[in-house]
Amino acid sequence: MKYLFLFSLFFLFTSCTQKANEKIEIVVNSWIGYTPFFYAQEKSYLKNLNIELITTVSLGESYDIFSVAKADMLTATQHEYNALKKDFPSLEPIILIDKSFGGDMILSNRTIKELQKSNSIDVYLEIDSINNEMIQEFTNKYHLDKDKINYINKDQSKIKDLPYSEESAIIIVTYSPYNIELLKTGYKELASTKNSDTIIVIDALFANHEFAKKHQKRLLQLKAVIDRSIQEIKTDPKAVYLLTKKYLNNISYTEYKKSLKMIQWINKLDLEKSTIK
Amino acid sequence: MRSLSIKYFILFAVIFLLLGTTLTLFQFYKNSEKNISKLLTNNIQTEILNMKHYLKTNLNKNNINELISHLDSISSSSKSIHNIHIFNEKKLSIYATERVSPILNKECTPISKITRKEVLEEECYSFNITLYNNLTPYFFTSEVYIDKQYLHQLLKQQTIILISYYALLVILFFLLLWIMLKKTIIVPLEELRQFAYYSNTTPKKFFINEIESIRHSLSMTFARLKKEQEELYKLSTKDTLSGLYNRMSLIDKIEWLIASSDRDPKKFAVIFFDLDNFKTINDSQGHVFGDKVLQNISNILLKSVRDHDIVSRVGGDEFVILLPSCEKETIVVNVLERIKEELAKPFHLDDHSYHLTASMGVSLYPRDGKDSQTLLKHADIAMYRSKELGKNTYHFFTESLNRTIEQKIAMQNLIETSLQNNYFELYFQPKTDVISGKIVACEALIRLIDPKKGLIPPDMFIPLAEESSLIIAIGEWVVLESSRVLQKWQHSDLQDIKMSINISAKHFNESNLISMLQEVCKKIDKSRLDIELTESVFVNNFEHTLETIKQVKALGLTLSLDDFGTGYSSLSYLKNIPFDTLKIDKIFIDDLESKKGKSFVNMIINIANSLELEVVAEGVEEEKQLSYLQKMGCNTYQGYLCSKPLPLAEFEALCKRVNNSN
Numbered sequence: 040m041k042y043l044f045l046f047s048l049f050f051l052f053t054s055c056t057q058k059a060n061e062k063i064e065i066v067v068n069s070w071i072g073y074t075p076f077f078y079a080q081e082k083s084y085l086k087n088l089n090i091e092l093i094t095t096v097s098l099g100e101s102y103d104i105f106s107v108a109k110a111d112m113l114t115a116t117q118h119e120y121n122a123l124k125k126d127f128p129s130l131e132p133i134i135l136i137d138k139s140f141g142g143d144m145i146l147s148n149r150t151i152k153e154l155q156k157s158n159s160i161d162v163y164l165e166i167d168s169i170n171n172e173m174i175q176e177f178t179n180k181y182h183l184d185k186d187k188i189n190y191i192n193k194d195q196s197k198i199k200d201l202p203y204s205e206e207s208a209i210i211i212v213t214y215s216p217y218n219i220e221l222l223k224t225g226y227k228e229l230a231s232t233k234n235s236d237t238i239i240v241i242d243a244l245f246a247n248h249e250f251a252k253k254h255q256k257r258l259l260q261l262k263a264v265i266d267r268s269i270q271e272i273k274t275d276p277k278a279v280y281l282l283t284k285k286y287l288n289n290i291s292y293t294e295y296k297k298s299l300k301m302i303q304w305i306n307k308l309d310l311e312k313s314t315i316k
Numbered sequence: 317m318r319s320l321s322i323k324y325f326i327l328f329a330v331i332f333l334l335l336g337t338t339l340t341l342f343q344f345y346k347n348s349e350k351n352i353s354k355l356l357t358n359n360i361q362t363e364i365l366n367m368k369h370y371l372k373t374n375l376n377k378n379n380i381n382e383l384i385s386h387l388d389s390i391s392s393s394s395k396s397i398h399n400i401h402i403f404n405e406k407k408l409s410i411y412a413t414e415r416v417s418p419i420l421n422k423e424c425t426p427i428s429k430i431t432r433k434e435v436l437e438e439e440c441y442s443f444n445i446t447l448y449n450n451l452t453p454y455f456f457t458s459e460v461y462i463d464k465q466y467l468h469q470l471l472k473q474q475t476i477i478l479i480s481y482y483a484l485l486v487i488l489f490f491l492l493l494w495i496m497l498k499k500t501i502i503v504p505l506e507e508l509r510q511f512a513y514y515s516n517t518t519p520k521k522f523f524i525n526e527i528e529s530i531r532h533s534l535s536m537t538f539a540r541l542k543k544e545q546e547e548l549y550k551l552s553t554k555d556t557l558s559g560l561y562n563r564m565s566l567i568d569k570i571e572w573l574i575a576s577s578d579r580d581p582k583k584f585a586v587i588f589f590d591l592d593n594f595k596t597i598n599d600s601q602g603h604v605f606g607d608k609v610l611q612n613i614s615n616i617l618l619k620s621v622r623d624h625d626i627v628s629r630v631g632g633d634e635f636v637i638l639l640p641s642c643e644k645e646t647i648v649v650n651v652l653e654r655i656k657e658e659l660a661k662p663f664h665l666d667d668h669s670y671h672l673t674a675s676m677g678v679s680l681y682p683r684d685g686k687d688s689q690t691l692l693k694h695a696d697i698a699m700y701r702s703k704e705l706g707k708n709t710y711h712f713f714t715e716s717l718n719r720t721i722e723q724k725i726a727m728q729n730l731i732e733t734s735l736q737n738n739y740f741e742l743y744f745q746p747k748t749d750v751i752s753g754k755i756v757a758c759e760a761l762i763r764l765i766d767p768k769k770g771l772i773p774p775d776m777f778i779p780l781a782e783e784s785s786l787i788i789a790i791g792e793w794v795v796l797e798s799s800r801v802l803q804k805w806q807h808s809d810l811q812d813i814k815m816s817i818n819i820s821a822k823h824f825n826e827s828n829l830i831s832m833l834q835e836v837c838k839k840i841d842k843s844r845l846d847i848e849l850t851e852s853v854f855v856n857n858f859e860h861t862l863e864t865i866k867q868v869k870a871l872g873l874t875l876s877l878d879d880f881g882t883g884y885s886s887l888s889y890l891k892n893i894p895f896d897t898l899k900i901d902k903i904f905i906d907d908l909e910s911k912k913g914k915s916f917v918n919m920i921i922n923i924a925n926s927l928e929l930e931v932v933a934e935g936v937e938e939e940k941q942l943s944y945l946q947k948m949g950c951n952t953y954q955g956y957l958c959s960k961p962l963p964l965a966e967f968e969a970l971c972k973r974v975n976n977s978n
Contacts, residue, residue: 103368107361107427107443126428126444166448175451190450 063254065244066093066110068101069195069286071215071298072137072242073114075268077286078279084264088257094286096196098168112246118169120245129248134262135305139240141233142301143169144218145177146211146226148203154229157208159187163201164212166192169240174212176238177230199288215298216287233301241305269304320525329496333489344481348474353432356467359396360435364427364443364460366390367400371445375456380410387411399440399461405454424459436467500524508534515541557607558614561628566636569626570688573640577681585648587637588677588695589617589655592707594633597670608665613672616663620654636692645712648678652710673708675699684713697721727777730766731786735793739765742797743961746970747816747932747952750945755971756952757814759848760798761961762790782820791823792832799836801964802844810971816846816876821853825860830867842872846897850878854889862893869894876932881920890927898924902935905955908944921948 067073079085080092093110095101098119105113106126113119114136123130147154154160160183164170178185188210199217201209203224210229211221222228232240244261251258272279280295287295320328367390374383380402391400391413402411424440445456504527507519511531515538522528553565561569573584591613598606610633617627617635626638642648655676662669677698685691698713700721705711734740740762747757764772781787798817805811823829836845847868854861868875876897877889881904890898900920907913917933924931933945936955945953959970 103365107365107368108430109358109361109365122446126426166451167446167453171451185450188450190448192448 060089060257063088063090063112063257064093064110065090065112065114066095066101066104067114068095068098069216069288070098070114070242071142071287071295072139072302074272074279074283074287074299075136075265076114077283078268078272079264081282082268084268085261088260088264090257090261097165097194099165099194102167111250112244114242114244116169116240116242118172120243122167123245127247130245131248131251132243133246133251133258134244134265136242136244136265137302137304139214139232139242140301140303141231142298143173143212143214143240144231145173145229146213146218146221147209147229148205148226149208150227151181151229154183154208154210155181157187159189160208160210161189161191162210162212163191163193163198165195165198166190170212170214172238173232173240174210176235177210177212180230180237215301216290216294219288219290219294219298231301242302266306269306272299320523325500325524329493333493337485337489340485341478341482345478348478349436350432352470352474353435356396356470357430357432357435360430360441360460360462361427363390363394363397364441367458367460368443368445371402371456371458372447375445375447384411388413394463395466396463397460398463398466401459401461403457403459405456407457410456436471438462439464501527504531511538555629558611558629560614560618560635561626563628563630566626566628566630566638567688567692569628569638570691573638574681574687582640583642583683584681585639585642586679586681586691586695587639587648587652587710588679588692588699589635589637590675590699590703591633592673592675592703605666609670609672612663612665613674616658617655620658621651625651636695642680645680648680648712652676652678656708656710675702675707676710677702677713678710679713694718724780727780728784728786730764730772731777731781731790734764734766735786735789739767740790740793740797741765741963742794742801743963744815744967745954745961746958746967746974747814747954748958748974750942750950750953754975755813755958757816757846758967759816759818759954759961760794760801761818762794763961778820782822785822787820788823788826791819791826791829794818795832795836798845799840802840805844806841808968809975810968811841811844813971814844814846814874816848818848818850818878821850821855824849824853824864825857830864830871833868833871833873837871837873843874846874846876848876848878848899851880851882851889854893865893879934881916887923890923890929895929897930897932899932899934899954900950902955905933905935905941905945908941914944914948917944917950918948921950925949 065076067076076085076092077094085091093104095104098115101110101113101115102119102123104110105115106123112133115123116139120130120132149157162174164174174190177183178188195213195217198211198213199220201211201221201224203226209226211226213221218228232238246258268279276296276299277292280292284290284295287298290298367387370386370390371383374386387400387402391397399413400411401409401413404410424442425434425438427441427443430438430441440459440461442457442459445458446453447456448454500523504519504522504524508527508530511517511519512534515534518535518538519531522531553561553568555562570586576582577584591609594606594609597609610629613633613635614627614629617637621627621637621639624640626640628636628638630636637651639648639651655674659672659674662671664670677695677700679685679691679694679698681691684694694713697717698711701717702709702711711717730739741764742760743763744758744760746755747759748754749756762774762778764774764777766772778787778790781790794817798815802815805813819829849865865875874896875894876899877893877895878899879901880898882901889895898920900917904913904917904920908917921931923929930952931950933941933950933953934955936942936945936953936957938957941955942953942957958974959967962970
């Protein structure tokens with residue numbers, strides 16, 4: 040009889056009790072700087088916090104998913120942040136992740152001088168991303184005639200498969216790891232965030248203020264997880280590579296290590312060595 | 317676990333079930349609503365995401381006509397969206413699914429603000445499509461309208477599911493209630509019923525207070541009843557003083573032994589054990605001491621018998637020992653000897669040392685009886701024989717002993733019958749004056765006239781009557797009958813005749829004798845009644861007897877000392893007791909021929925004369941004896957010379973004849 044009562048009480052209360060933690064969904068695109076998220080996902084660090092990643096191929100896709108509120112948070116640059124501010128006035132960066140240190144770049148099949156002399160230039164980019172600012176900075180810097188430029192808006196997943204052609208002048212605005220295939224085909228890097236004096240690209244995790252306040256404790260734990268993942272990336276890059284390469288277009292380990300050099304982590308340990316002051 | 321009252325239990329159960337049902341249903345409803353909202357939100361988000369992507373990719377061509385069919389297809393294929401509206405930057409409609417009567421100026425919620433909580437209430441959502449002219453952005457706005465009919469259908473389906481679940485829950489909860497009631501009330505009550513009926517296993521503690529109270533009460537009652545039953549059984553089978561088996565148990569044991577012997581022929585012995593003179597111990601030391609003695613005897617008997625022998629106490633100082641498996645009498649004798657041996661050892665009680673003896677009688681199965689009563693009776697007879705043989709011995713039952721006892725019993729029965737049917741009769745033997753030859757007195761002698769056997773002499777029944785209390789009844793009959801005769805004689809020629817009656821020692825010590833004599837004296841001339849006593853009256857408790865004698869004398873009656881010279885013939889009796897008459901026994905009269913005999917009679921007469929006592933010579937049968945007595949100065953004689961004892965009428969006739977002739 041006692042057990043019957045205990046069972047009934049258990050049944051009654053469990054049926055009325057909601058789960059303690061709601062699932063948090065973060066939309067993350069394929070970018071070397073977001074490796075800590077991919078690694079944390081693979082190591083179940085995120086699962087322990089009931090956080091799940093929605094992976095996308097481009098910043099534009101991440102932007103769209105977040106804009107229809109299909110995700111609670113997103114990883115993006117300051118460009119997407121500014122664009123989303125219109126629909127999400129309380130959007131704010133929660134965790135700063137990295138500074139692009141060559142990770143965003145401009146490739147071409149021509150030299151700058153050849154481009155300046157070209158009658159027509161096709162520019163491939165994700166127009167609603169930081170690519171937009173990158174190309175503006177580039178054209179301004181090298182005084183390219185804007186009337187000769189033909190902008191072609193594509194996802195980086197499609198841009199990366201662009202074949203090399205000598206027929207027309209092509210500029211590709213891309214970022215790691217999508218640059219790798221393009222460099223292999225013969226495109227050359229003309230500019231990047233490494234040697235830019237006028238543009239800084241910061242990647243961060245964004246969320247609405249109310250949401251961040253509500254889940255402050257878990258987000259602090261998430262920050263610890265990200266820091267831990269960065270530390271493990273540094274100490275054992277090979278192991279991290281094996282777990283995360285599928286999120287990074289299956290690049291080689293050499294390319295992976297090279298890509299890592301194109302970013303600078305933004306966390307307490309790395310700040311002292313960072314160019315960010 | 318604490319018990320609950322039925323009232324509170326039912327109340328608790330109903331509240332619990334109602335609360336459970338309500339909460340579960342509420343939770344179910346909320347979950348369903350949440351799930352629908354989630355599904356709907358996801359659906360709208362996905363639809364819009366796809367549409368946004370499509371429009372971003374295709375709308376820049378600025379050829380909306382090519383998109384119309386695709387947009388129509390989206391709205392018609394989508395379950396949740398039934399209308400799409402697209403505006404340009406100038407708020408001009410460039411597309412509407414409902415082209416005839418488009419919905420206009422609705423305040424749609426931006427898709428970025430979609431929430432699961434409000435998704436069921438919202439009518440439309442809006443979103444922007446950013447397109448670029450080179451690097452310069454321009455915008456379109458799209459509004460999508462939610463299909464309310466689809467939502468209602470969803471909710472209807474959900475309601476049906478909810479009702480189904482409710483019905484299921486009600487059944488489930490009533491099932492639960494039934495199980496609870498069965499577990500806590502029905503089954504416990506059935507267990508209680510079985511417990512009350514069979515009272516074997518006590519049920520475990522119950523949850524419900526009232527049922528638990530009943531269980532506890534029943535349990536206590538049964539425990540008490542069992543204890544009482546055991547005590548009653550003990551009382552019914554055991555003797556409380558000694559702890560030995562009682563008479564009832566003894567008979568059971570004998571019956572069991574007989575039944576066993578019938579199946580497997582075996583002999584067994586019954587020993588009837590009776591303490592010698594236990595009454596004296598009881599009278600002198602009190603019953604408490606007597607009880608201690610009996611307990612001690614019980615221990616001695618238990619110690620003396622074999623392990624499987626059965627010892628019981630059947631009366632005051634009477635014990636019966638059963639000796640199963642006694643194929644030879646020597647086994648019985650061994651046990652009897654051991655008992656005697658143990659009894660012979662002095663035992664100590666209250667700082668005094670005592671020595672006890674017992675008389676024992678033995679009967680053997682099947683030789684001396686085939687049933688318990690016969691075996692016990694025969695062992696008892698054998699025990700009495702031991703008593704007769706001088707006590708402190710044992711005796712086996714025999715047929716001749718049985719016959720003797722049966723005769724005794726027959727005689728005792730005849731005495732009792734005679735008292736009831738008045739078969740007794742007084743005979744009168746005259747006492748004749750030695751000088752005048754006139755009858756001056758008589759001795760009333762009792763006779764038993766059996767209707768079948770005729771006259772039975774007193775020596776056949778008086779000794780037997782003296783062994784029991786029948787002698788008192790006989791004595792009382794004699795007193796009453798003699799007084800009746802004296803009353804009759806009071807106004808006749810025999811009014812001067814004095815009558816002697818014999819009173820036994822037992823009767824004389826009876827407390828109501830004096831009151832009876834007082835009553836008799838009121839009716840007769842008390843000087844006419846004489847009481848004859850033998851010396852045996854004084855043997856025990858002389859002081860008490862002397863007191864009685866004084867009371868008799870105080871009534872005005874005379875006393876005769878019967879059979880003088882045959883007993884102790886203590887002269888101190890004559891000194892201390894106020895006798896009126898001495899009766900010389902017949903043996904002295906018979907010896908009057910000898911010189912020594914004459915001397916004895918002469919001496920007795922001289923003593924009597926010296927003490928101024930009347931003298932009556934008994935058993936005078938010859939003239940010579942009368943002559944001697946006349947010479948010696950004897951007053952009166954009694955004997956066949958004058959007459960044998962005669963019935964009343966003949967005696968009266970004799971008196972008239974003799975006294976008138978002289």
